[in-house]
Amino acid sequence: MDFRLTPEQKMILETVRSFVKTDLLPLEVEMQTAELAGKGHEYPDRETVRRLQLKAKELGLWGINTPEQYGGADLGTQMTALISMELSHCLVPFQFGGSADNILFHGNDEQKQEYLLPTIAGERRSCFAITEPTAGSDATNIRMTATRDPGGDWLLNGEKIFITGGNEADFAIVFAVTDKEKGARGGITAFLVDRAMGWTSRFIPTMGSWGPARLSFQNVRVPQRNVLGEVGWGFKLAMQWIGNGRVLIPARAIGQAERLLQAGLEYAEQRVAFGHAIADYQAIQWMLADSAIEINAARLLVMHAAWKQDEGLDNRHEASIAKLYGAQAVGRVADRVMQIHGGMGYTKELPIERLYRDVRLYRIYEGTDEIQKRSIAKNLLRGSVRIGEWD
Amino acid sequence: MQAVVLLKQVLDPEIPQKAFGVDPDRKVPQVDRAPQVLSIFDGNALELALRLRESREGVRIVALTLGPAGADDVLRKALALTVDEAVRVSADSVGLDSQQKARLLAAAIGQMGPVDLVLSGRQAADWEAGQVGAMVAEALSLPCVPFVSRVEGSDPLLVRQQLESGHAILRIPGPAVLTVTNDETNVLRPAKVKDVMAASRRQIRVLDMADLGPLDLGEPQVDLLSLSLPPGRAGAEMIEGESAQAKAQALARRLRQIGAV
Numbered sequence: 001m002d003f004r005l006t007p008e009q010k011m012i013l014e015t016v017r018s019f020v021k022t023d024l025l026p027l028e029v030e031m032q033t034a035e036l037a038g039k040g041h042e043y044p045d046r047e048t049v050r051r052l053q054l055k056a057k058e059l060g061l062w063g064i065n066t067p068e069q070y071g072g073a074d075l076g077t078q079m080t081a082l083i084s085m086e087l088s089h090c091l092v093p094f095q096f097g098g099s100a101d102n103i104l105f106h107g108n109d110e111q112k113q114e115y116l117l118p119t120i121a122g123e124r125r126s127c128f129a130i131t132e133p134t135a136g137s138d139a140t141n142i143r144m145t146a147t148r149d150p151g152g153d154w155l156l157n158g159e160k161i162f163i164t165g166g167n168e169a170d171f172a173i174v175f176a177v178t179d180k181e182k183g184a185r186g187g188i189t190a191f192l193v194d195r196a197m198g199w200t201s202r203f204i205p206t207m208g209s210w211g212p213a214r215l216s217f218q219n220v221r222v223p224q225r226n227v228l229g230e231v232g233w234g235f236k237l238a239m240q241w242i243g244n245g246r247v248l249i250p251a252r253a254i255g256q257a258e259r260l261l262q263a264g265l266e267y268a269e270q271r272v273a274f275g276h277a278i279a280d281y282q283a284i285q286w287m288l289a290d291s292a293i294e295i296n297a298a299r300l301l302v303m304h305a306a307w308k309q310d311e312g313l314d315n316r317h318e319a320s321i322a323k324l325y326g327a328q329a330v331g332r333v334a335d336r337v338m339q340i341h342g343g344m345g346y347t348k349e350l351p352i353e354r355l356y357r358d359v360r361l362y363r364i365y366e367g368t369d370e371i372q373k374r375s376i377a378k379n380l381l382r383g384s385v386r387i388g389e390w391d
Numbered sequence: 392m393q394a395v396v397l398l399k400q401v402l403d404p405e406i407p408q409k410a411f412g413v414d415p416d417r418k419v420p421q422v423d424r425a426p427q428v429l430s431i432f433d434g435n436a437l438e439l440a441l442r443l444r445e446s447r448e449g450v451r452i453v454a455l456t457l458g459p460a461g462a463d464d465v466l467r468k469a470l471a472l473t474v475d476e477a478v479r480v481s482a483d484s485v486g487l488d489s490q491q492k493a494r495l496l497a498a499a500i501g502q503m504g505p506v507d508l509v510l511s512g513r514q515a516a517d518w519e520a521g522q523v524g525a526m527v528a529e530a531l532s533l534p535c536v537p538f539v540s541r542v543e544g545s546d547p548l549l550v551r552q553q554l555e556s557g558h559a560i561l562r563i564p565g566p567a568v569l570t571v572t573n574d575e576t577n578v579l580r581p582a583k584v585k586d587v588m589a590a591s592r593r594q595i596r597v598l599d600m601a602d603l604g605p606l607d608l609g610e611p612q613v614d615l616l617s618l619s620l621p622p623g624r625a626g627a628e629m630i631e632g633e634s635a636q637a638k639a640q641a642l643a644r645r646l647r648q649i650g651a652v
Contacts, residue, residue, distance in 0.1 A: 007467045011587045018581035060584030073584050272629065 009082060012075070015059050016086045023055055024090045028351070031092050036348055041211040044092060046168065053097030053122060063098030063120060067105075070120055072098055077309040081251040081302050088255030091351050093209060097122045101173060102244045103190070103237045106229050115171060115192050127169035129160040129215055130238050136162075137371045139175075139238065140184035144217065146176035146191065154178075154191065154227075156199075156220040162365070166201045166213025170194065173241075174217070175234050182232065190234030192226045193217075208358040210365075246319040246366060247305045250326020253362050254298050256355055257333040261291045263352065264337035267344075278340070287336040294329040301325055313391060317379045324372035327362035334359055395453045395500055396440045397511035397523065398469060399430045400462045404516045411620075418618040419485060420517070429465045432512025434579035436571035437469060439542055440510050441580070447545035451475045453503060457484050457495055463595055470590035471582035478503075478596045480603070488611040493526030498603040500531060508548075509568040513538055524570035534567045540574035 005013070027044060034043040044052070056062065065080045066072025075083070087094065100119040104126070107116055118124040135141040144158025156176055166172065171194045179187035193199060198220045201213040229237050265288060268279035278284045301322035308315035334356040338345035345352045363369045379385045402411075403426045412421040429437075437454070444450035454469035456462050457480045466477035480499045484492055500506055509531070514521030528535035540558070541551040548563040553572050563569075571577065582590075600606070630645060632638030646652045 006591075007464050008587050008591045010464075011468060011471050011582050011590075012584055015581040015584060015587070058583075059581055060586070064584075073588075075584070 005082070009079060012079060013082060013086050016061065016083050019056055019059060019061060020087060020090045023052055024087075024092050024094060027092045028090065032348075032351060035351070035354055040354065041206075041209045043209075044094070049094065050097075050122060052094060056096050057098065061096045064096055066099050066120060070117070072120070077247060077306040078303060081248060081306040084248055084251035085255040085258070085299075088252045089259045091256075091259065091355070101126055101128055101241060103173065103228065103241045106237060107192070110225065111192060111228065124170045125165060125168050127163050127165040127172050127213070127215075128241055129163045129166065129172045130175045131160060131162050133159055133161050137368055140188075140235065142175060142177060142188065144174070144176040146178050146189060146222070148178075149221075152224050154222045154224065156191065156193065156217040156222055158217055160215040160217075162204065162212045163201075163215055164210070164212050164365075166215050167203050167211065169201075172199065172215060173228065174199075174215075175238055178231060184235040186232040188233075188235040188238075189231050190228040190237050191222050192228050193220060193222050197222060206361075208361055209354070210358070210361050242366060243316060243319065246323050247302060247309060247315065249362055249366055250298055250302050250322045250330075251306075253326040253330035253359060254295060254302060256359060257291070257295050257298070257330040260330075260333050260337040260352065260355060261288070261295060263350075264288060264291065264340045268340055271342075284340055287340055291333045291336055294325075294332060298322070298326040298329045308391065311391075317376065317385045320367070320372040320375045323362075323367065324369055324376070327359075328369065330359045330362065331356075392447065392450045392507045393453065393503065393505060394440050394443065394450060394508040394510060395455050395503065395506050396433070396437050396469070396474070397496060397509065397527070398433045398437065398454050398456045398465045399512070399515045399517075400427045400456065400458060400465045401430045401515055401517040402426075403428045404431070413618050413620060415618060418615050420618075427461065427464065429468055429579075430512055430516040432514060432516070432571060432573060433465075434512070435540075435573045435577040436510040436512050436569070437472065437474075438577040438579045439539070439569075439571055440474075440508075441472060442577070443508075443542050443545055443548075446542065453478060455480070455496060455499055457482060457492055457499075459483060466595050467590055468582065470593050470595075471587040472580065473586055476596065477593070478598060481597050481599045486611075487608070488613045489520050489522035490526050490612050491608040493523050494530050494606065494608050495603065496523070497527050497530035498606050499598055500527070502598065502603070505566075506531075507566050508563075509533070510539075511568070511570050513570040513572045521570075524568055528568035531566075531568070535570065536561060536563065536567055537570045538572045539569040540572050541576055 031040065031043045034040050060073055063070065063072025064075045064083055066074060068074045098120055100116055104116040104119060115124065119126050130139050130142065132142050132144060134143065144156065144160065146154045146156050148154055156174065158176065160174065171192055174191045174193045175188055176191060177187055178189040181187065200216045204212050204214055268284050268288065269277050271278045305315045305318035305322045308318055334352065338352050338356055341350065341352060344350055402420055402422060406425050410425060414421055440452045444452055452474040453476045454466055454474045455478045456465055462479060466479060470477050478499060480495050482495060500509060509527060511524040525535045525537065536550065536552060538553045539550045540553045543549040543551050543560055550561050550563060550569060552559045552561055630638050630642045632641050
């Protein structure tokens, strides 16, 4: 078992680090200024992101997890997780370009031309719309309807909520009930729905920088050719989408937790109280140690789940464990690092309070803690994973 | 034109001071936990070579290092930056002095056919001796141009040499060794992802002592007698005060007290 990074992994991370240092870190000041002005969620704007993505493209940081035939680098899940950790050492939210929702690859040739390729190229933006006001964790319970009119088109009616990227998207991947009786087993269909077809979005303010949207569909007419996959089998696609990205959420959390711990460490060594650096006190040392332990544990959980994904093994159990643990760990690290900083940590002079608010989301979206625990327990009770089994 | 760039793997100079130690008995740094990186000025030399290749047709770059298999990492990096060939002289360089290392490197360069240019960092980031480049020139009977920071013209080759104040532009008519110093234009570029992946499939040529033919390295001309860390300094003194003015006054009093002013 070799835990060392390969020379290639090290070099790619060096390239990412160089991009972060040169192009991303200098924006932290602007971001903090935007935060102070109450506009943190608007930063960075679309043009800035596009400019940064094209700059990164020159270094080959483009489509890092996209197949080579679509112009991606196809670096695999482990490398993508490592890159995600590195990238999130910087507090400016940013993703490399050249990627698309995994389920868009299931489209037919025409759909690939119209939706997949322009999304990879960064010319179009998608959002994944399944959650509704009355169906979050129990996504099988969605109520949005798609009914077929005599001409063969579909009419979509209903509301979607908490849709990431929904305010900026040019098209949405929308899940709607096409057969109420069958429900998730043959009765939910995925549609590619252009904004121009008539849906509207409304920004939802949140406690963090995540600014999701509420989408509204009133008799939105969608042609049959915009059905993604087979009619009735959209829920299967939705599960694939959710499963694919699960392991990358804790990867991002780890990078943020590492940045926080670094800040806590530096502050503890500088801040003097009662004649000593507070790092000399055991109370502070334990906070640092607990944070380091949890970060290390999360890192190993993520890399194990990512390795299974790359090996083509079923990693749903490990991804759930990694997502749950990483999401919780970063919250505890943020809490401790704020405590180490005392009053300064609570102010908007430092980015700690922003991270403290932001990372709370990880325990809620893309499967709540409770949903992860439910899956983990079910896997054990069903015997689909065995205690002590490694791969 | 064939250009050979000498690359040295060193302990990462960025590691915290606290993490650095020496083994006084073996007279070597303790390397257990510290990462190894490409020496910074060698990175500048490599960047200069890459820029030269971009500005002139037919430049072939060979990256050359000396050391055990672990030193291949710097060559992998050079391959990821698209050098044309990577060569390692397989030898334990611990215990060799600058002249012996230079003779080994010169012997390897001698195996490469006509070489027009040898570039090295002006000094390595570990021992800071700054001798290997010049001694390679000596061993190859080539002129050595130290402190080169830029290529100003590629054909004929014009280089900028950094001087204590200002700089000189020199024309290099024939084969030469350049030792390279840092400059805002020669910071080593990051490798492109596709080149990193391609580099992993490329071969590193390994030369052992037998490949270099009969070679007299001579006796070390410098004997390392002892190696130690500088003594720890006393901690900083914090000047307290309610306001900037009070702090400045307290600082002035303290400076007078210790006889500094």
